[in-house]
Amino acid sequence: MRTLLLAVFAVFSLSSLTAQEYRIVKGGVTDSLPIPTGGSDTYALYTPSNYNPGQEWPVIFVFDPKGRGATTANLFRGAAEDQKYLIASSNIDLKSKPIDSIIKTATAMMNGVLNSFPVDPEMVYTAGLGEGAQVGSALPLIYKQMAGVMAIGNSFVNPKYLDRNNPYMFIGLAGNKDYMVYEMESYLRFYDNLNFPTEVYYFDGKEDEWPNTSVISNAMSGFTLEAIKNGARPKDQEFIQKLYEDEVAYTETLRRTRNYYAAFEKLERMEExxxxxxxxxxxxxxxxxxxxxxxxxxxxxxxxxxxxxxxEQQAEYEYLLIDDIMTANFQNIGWWAYQVDELEKLQKGSNDAKSNMAYRLLGYLDFLTKREFDSIIKSNASIDTKIFMSVLRTAISKNDPEAYLKIISLAGSDGDYETALLYLEDLLKTGYDDMESLYNIEGALDLQFSEEYNQIIKKYLGESKFFSENAEEN
Incomplete structure (x- = not known):
């Protein structure tokens, strides 16, 4: 978070850029519009079918963590058509660039749109998923007139730098299988305490998943109604009635699919x-x-x-994990693996509440152990502690190659070839097939030339770099 904050304040204002003429598809998505940074970054733009450059329009800047601009813009398309928004959706791959670069590029994208299209400066919004939600929720620190933020599965908040004199609407969305659901609720309480307008929406989904178009439309109507209440948009009772009926239809879908409690909770939120x-x-x-x-x-x-x-389980997992790390207790690895197995069984059960809980707890375990893994591997901890943490990660996240590779590296450099070979085979059993990386593992150079190492690779990948055809095969 501190890195994000520094990146935000590295950009002090929106610089003026010359507006450009674009050939825009009305009622459709125009992709690959250049972001005025001098680089190759682009964005996709949706304009309603009745788009008229002679009038000002509300705009939502959307940030997908993988930079799927056009695909994400289409998720907002139906609601943008009905509620009359421009959608500017970034093609920036947020997972592949440093945060300072992302903030500067996102700011340049906003600046380019604001200077190139007829945008109402009082109705500028952001929306984002995961890392994109962090970027979107940081932009009000730069654009002080921001009217609202839609954060899905994550957010960025720093009370020290938040401008309480320029309140904006905060809409939080969380999947019912996402372990971040409680964190999103804490963000909402934070904004509630500041008397910022807030709304929350829940949907059937896991972390790093966009909600469906109906949920997005309902959430966007929160921006629309708030603008109507503030006088930024005209109060059209027929239009308000349609927004209401669309949202009621969603609650009826929940009821008809026997999600009665979810339908009731949705109706309670609609009251406000x-x-x-x-x-x-x-x-x-x-x-x-x-x-x-x-x-x-x-x-x-x-x-x-x-x-x-x-x-209760979250608190217990955190306490027990720290205790096991401090003692490098390899004997308890089996207990953690058992927890994962039991939660995976609950995921497949018929009780929706328990199934969703299991998804969230598994996500939390993955987050918790990844956080500790990253910290310990970078630290001066003993090799036993590092190997323990790596082995634990393989028990929690069975298909993540990072921990397997780290065990091979640590065990190989320590001369424990038996352990290194065991985890090499376990890694290959997951379907891992990047042969080049298997011969570039730090600390395992001698092992990589060994007959045993190459035999295991050939067994799963069909070939190896240093395999001898005359060597005895298993």
Whole structure:
């Protein structure tokens, strides 16, 4: 987070750029528009079918962590058409660039759009997923007129630098299988305490997954209604009615798919969203109808029990992990593997509350052990501690090659060839096929020339660099 903050303040203002003429597809996505940085970075732009450059438009700047600009713009397309937004969606691969570079490029993208298209400066918004949510939620520190941020699965907040005199709307979205759901709720409480307008939306999904178009549309309507309440958009009762009916249709989908508790929770949030707009009685009637449905009470009970158990487990996992790391307790690796197996069984169960909880706990375990792994490998910890942490990572994240490669490196440099060969074969069993990397592992040079090492590689990949055809094969 500190790195992100420094990157944000490395860009002090939006510089003026010359507006350019673009051939834009109305009602469609125009891809590969250049970001005015002098580099090769681009973005995709969606404009509604009735786009008119003679009037000002609200705009949402969207950041996908993998830079899938056009694909992501299309997720917002239906809502942008109905609610009349421009969508500028970045093609920047956020996972492959340093954060200072990303912030500068994102700022240049905003600047280019604001200077090239007829944007209403009071209705500028951002939306992002994961790392993209962090970038999007940092941009209000640069563009002080920001009207709203839609953060999906993550965010960036620093109370010290937040401008309380320029409040914006914060909309948080979280998948019900995403371990970050509670972190997103803490961000919402932070903004609530500052009296910033907030909304929260939940959807059926894991970390690093975009919600479906219906959820995105409902979330965008939060921006739209807030703009209507503030007088930035005209109060069109017919338009408000359509927004309401679209959202009610979503709750009805939840109810018809027997997600009664989720439908009830959604209706409760709609009460606040549509407050003073004439829908209070109807929403209350719908809530009462859902509460009377067979299955509502049991779903609510299951949800509350799962959440309580989950929070206890998170605290226990963190405590036990630190204790095992301090003692490099290899004997407990089996216990951690058992936890993973049990959670994977729960994922496949018929109880939705427990299944979603299992997804979140596995995600949390993955996050927790990756955090400790990264810290310990970079530290001056003993080789036993580093190997323990690497072995534990393979038990938690069975298909992540990083820990396997690190064990081969550590064991090879320590002369423990038996362990190195064991984890080489375990790595190849996961389907790993980057042969070049297997011959560039630090500390394992002697091992890489050995007959045993090359035999294992040939067994799984069909060839090896130093395999002798005359050598005895297994």
């Amino acid at each position: 969203k549509y407050k003073d707009l004439g829908f209070e009685d109807e929403i209350e009637d719908r809530k009462k109808a859902v509460k009377k449905t067979d299955g509502f009470k049991s779903q609510r009970r299951d949800f509350n029990q799962a959440v309580a158990f989950e929070k």
